[in-house]
Amino acid sequence: MSVLDLVREDLREFAGYASARRANVTGNIWLNANESPWTNDADKGMNLNRYPEPQPQQLVKRLAALYGVGSASLMITRGSDEGIDLLTRAFCKAGQDGVLIAPPTFGMYAVCARVQNAMVFEVPLIDGETQWQFDLPAVLEKIRQEPIKLVFVCTPANPTGQSVSLDEIRALAKASTDKAIIVVDEAYAEFNETPSATSLLGEFENIVVLRTLSKAYAMAAARVGIVMAQENIIRVLRNICAPYPVPTPCVVQALAGLDDGNIELAKRRAAISVSERSRVYKKLQDMKSVKNVYASQGNYLLARFDDAEKAFQSCLSAGVVIRDMRANPVLQDALRISIGTPEENDALLTALGSL
Numbered sequence: 431m432s433v434l435d436l437v438r439e440d441l442r443e444f445a446g447y448a449s450a451r452r453a454n455v456t457g458n459i460w461l462n463a464n465e466s467p468w469t470n471d472a473d474k475g476m477n478l479n480r481y482p483e484p485q486p487q488q489l490v491k492r493l494a495a496l497y498g499v500g501s502a503s504l505m506i507t508r509g510s511d512e513g514i515d516l517l518t519r520a521f522c523k524a525g526q527d528g529v530l531i532a533p534p535t536f537g538m539y540a541v542c543a544r545v546q547n548a549m550v551f552e553v554p555l556i557d558g559e560t561q562w563q564f565d566l567p568a569v570l571e572k573i574r575q576e577p578i579k580l581v582f583v584c585t586p587a588n589p590t591g592q593s594v595s596l597d598e599i600r601a602l603a604k605a606s607t608d609k610a611i612i613v614v615d616e617a618y619a620e621f622n623e624t625p626s627a628t629s630l631l632g633e634f635e636n637i638v639v640l641r642t643l644s645k646a647y648a649m650a651a652a653r654v655g656i657v658m659a660q661e662n663i664i665r666v667l668r669n670i671c672a673p674y675p676v677p678t679p680c681v682v683q684a685l686a687g688l689d690d691g692n693i694e695l696a697k698r699r700a701a702i703s704v705s706e707r708s709r710v711y712k713k714l715q716d717m718k719s720v721k722n723v724y725a726s727q728g729n730y731l732l733a734r735f736d737d738a739e740k741a742f743q744s745c746l747s748a749g750v751v752i753r754d755m756r757a758n759p760v761l762q763d764a765l766r767i768s769i770g771t772p773e774e775n776d777a778l779l780t781a782l783g784s785l
C-alpha cells in the first residue's frame with residue numbers, strides 16, 4: 431500500500447486547474463493569460479501585471495535550504511492555515527473520515543474539519559499542573575478504533591506550550607502506517623529545543639510537517655506557510671490548491687526577510703523571547719493572583735488566575751491585550767499571554783501585579 435491510497439479516492443487522479451503559468455511553454459511575448467501587457471505606475475519593478483509562479487521557485491529553494499529538505503518535498507501556502515485546510519480536503523472524505531486533535535489546541539484543525547464535514551475525534555491533553563502532556567497511549571488507541579485520516583500534533587502546542595518528542599512522533603507514524611497521516615504543526619519550533627520532525631520525513635511517508643514565517647520570522651502579514659512531506663503528498667496538495675496561492679509582493683518580502691542578516695536577527699530575537707518567557711514565567715509564578723502557570727516551549731504562556739476576568743480587565747485598562755481562553759471548557763480560568771519585547775512584558779507584569 432502507498433500513502434497515496436490514503437488520499438480521497440476521487441482526488442487520486444485529479445490534476446487540478448491547468449493555469450497559464452503551469453503550461454510548459456517559453457517565449458518573450460506573453461498573450462496567454464489575459465493579463466495587462468502594461469504595469470501600472472505603482473508597480474515598483476515587481477511586474478504585478480503578470481500572474482505569479484504557482485510555486486515561486488526562488489522562495490521554494492530558499493525555504494528548502496532553511497529547513498534542510500529537497501525542493502520537491504516542500505509547498506508554500508497562504509499561511510499554515512491553508513496547509514491544514516488542504517490536508518483536510520485531500521485526505522478526509524466528507525461525512526466518512528475524521529481527524530484527531532488533542533484539545534485544548536489550535537482552533538483551525540477543527541474549523542477545517544467542520545468545513546470539510548470531516549469528523550473530529552478528541553483525545554484531551556493531560557493537565558499535569560506544571561506542564562501539559564500529549565496522551566500517546568490514548569491517541570494510539572483512538573487511531574486503532576476510528577476512521578481517522580489525519581492526526582494533528584501541535585508541537586510546541588498552542589495554547590498549552592508543551593512539546594512532543596521525536597520518539598513519540600515516530601511511534602505515532604509507525605502505528606499509523608497505511609492508516610493515517612501524522613501532521614506535525616511546528617509553528618513555534620524556533621522557540622523550542624526539540625529537533626524538527628523534518629528529520630523523520632525520509633523514514634516515514636505518512637508524516638507531514640507544517641512551518642510558518644508568521645512567528646519567529648516576523649512576517650505574519652505576508653501569509654507564508656510551508657508544508658513539507660514526501661514528494662507524492664506534495665504533488666497531491668499542489669494539484670488541489672488555488673492556482674496562484676503566493677502573491678508576488680509576499681514573495682519579494684519573504685525573500686528579503688529570509689536573507690542571511692534577517693535569519694540571524696530572527697535567531698537573536700527568538701533567544702530574547704525564550705529568555706523573556708522564562709522571566710515572565712517566574713514572575714507569574716510568584717503572583718498571588720496566579721493559580722498556575724504552565725511551562726511553555728512557545729512564545730506564549732498559559733496561566734490560570736483566581737479571577738481571570740479581573741486579570742483580563744486589568745491588562746486591558748493598561749492597554750495590554752492578552753488572549754481570553756475561558757470559552758474552552760477546561761480553561762475557564764485561563765488566559766494566554768504572548769511574549770512581547772522586554773518593555774511590553776514589563777507593562778504586562780505591572781498590570782497583573784496591581785491586582
Ligand SMILES: Cc1ncc(COP(=O)(O)O)c(C=O)c1O
Pocket residue numbers: 508509510511512536584587588615617641642643644650653654655
Ligand atoms: C499552532 C499553530 N499552527 C498554525 C498557525 C497558523 O499560522 P499561519 O499564520 O502560518 O497561518 C497558528 C497561528 O497562530 C498556530 O498557533
